[in-house]
Amino acid sequence: MNSKKLNVLVVDDSHDMLDLLRRNLNEMNINPYASDSVVSAIEIIENSELDLVITDLKMPGIGGVQLVRYIAQHYPQLPVLVISGYPNVETAVEVMKLGALEYLVKPFTYEELENAIQLVLSQSETQSSHEDIQKDEVVKEPIDSFHGIIGRSDAMQSLFASIERTKNNRATVLINGESGTGKEMVARAIHYNSRFSSAPFVPVNCGAIPDGLMESELFGHLKGAFTGATTNRVGFFQAADQGTLFLDEISNTSLMVQAKLLRAIQEKEVVMLGDVKSQKVEVRIISATNTDLSEQIEKGNFREDLYYRLNIVTINIPPLRERKEDIPLLVRFFNQKYSRENEKEPLKISAKVMDALNNYNWPGNVRELENFVHRLVIMNDRKVDIEQIPSYMKMNQPKDLEKGELLSLAEMEKAYIQRVLLQTNNNKTQAAKILGIDRKTLREKLK
Secondary structure (H helix, E strand, O other): OOOOOOEEEEEOOOHHHHHHHHHHHHHOOOEEEEEOOHHHHHHHHHHOOOOEEEEEOOOOOOOHHHHHHHHHHHOOOOOEEEEEOOOOHHHHHHHHHHOOOEEEEOOOOHHHHHHHHHHHHHHHHHHHHHHHHHHHHHOOOOOOEEOOEEOOOHHHHHHHHHHHHHOOOOOOEEEEOOOOOOHHHHHHHHHHOOOOOOOOEEEEEHHHOOHHHHHHHHHEEOOOOOOOOOOOEEOHHHHOOOOEEEEEOHHHOOHHHHHHHHHHHHHOEEEOEOOOOEEEOOOEEEEEEOOOHHHHHHOOOOOHHHHHHHOOEEEEOOOHHHOHHHHHHHHHHHHHHHHHHOOOOOOEEOHHHHHHHHHOOOOOHHHHHHHHHHHHHHHOOOEEOHHHOOHHHOOOOOOOOOOOOOOOHHHHHHHHHHHHHHHOOOOHHHHHHHHOOOHHHHHHHHO
16 A cells, blocks of 8 residues: 555454454555554554554443544544444534544445545645645745834744734734733734724723723713713723724723623623613724733632633733844844934944843843833944943852852842832832833832
């Protein structure tokens, strides 16, 4: 059948059937593996290089359908031929949907078995060739920027590909990333690169809206709905109709608001404060967080059902410290951008400066780097040397840990906060952004 001797696993609880299949496969110059249970079959699959699995369906305990499902999920390139002495249309349809390529009814002849094996292997080769062609077609040269997002690293190329894949559907997207990584830029790239780009993009910072006003801001209100409601006002959901609603810092919403968000997303309708009628809205929801929502669920701060509604597609933005190969690109981009804005020639940045920037951990991520380069452009002309770089960005003096003073984690945190405040001229808003926390948390840590 094939110049290369094939390895085929046969699975059947009948030892007589196993012996028959072994003899037939040997006559076809195929190397047979045999198993009388699904559990032992999976062990063979995991530890052998196989070209085909032939399995019975009706077996005691774990049946063949479960084996087909397991192979489809864990070994999708491994073709499966199903055999059964109890033909059933529904079962045949089920296993074919799961990934089985052929269904053979017992009893069968040697020729029928051989033809079925040839058919399955040829179908498998055709699928593999098609997939290889598709992979070849999508191989692209790395790009340096995508809708204003800068990066040539593998992590950023993967991010750009995720944006491309999610852009033209209305599935909810959850963007995870530390403060300063550019979550809103990713949300805008998804929207403005899609077929909905002419519709509104409405960004909402959930952390900046007081809890008492959140419902009115999201869903709108009628005149007289509450004290101070002097006119009718549409909410963010209505404003984003047919477009995209971007909910930043979604973890800052209260459980009550989360319940109403869940209903709006599920039912695709909202009720304005003071009204009894619902309004249909067609909105794509993109949300973002810099915290682990699964931890917030465990603490009782975030609804699990809302999390799964928001999390149909997840996009993770890597922190800058995990893609340091992009730092030179970012420095050049911001240098040119702010030099042009200030009507200056771009700064010449020395190799020593670039070395220091590449080795700094950038806790405030791209936002911190952008602000730093902006400041360099304003404060310097023509050239930047290592003397213009703050000491906290330079390599620390090596110390012998045996002799040096050991600090507690709280002391280390406080010392770092003080250093950031010093570098930002005690600007608490800017310091909080660099630290990736809000001003309230910063105040608490300074007490």
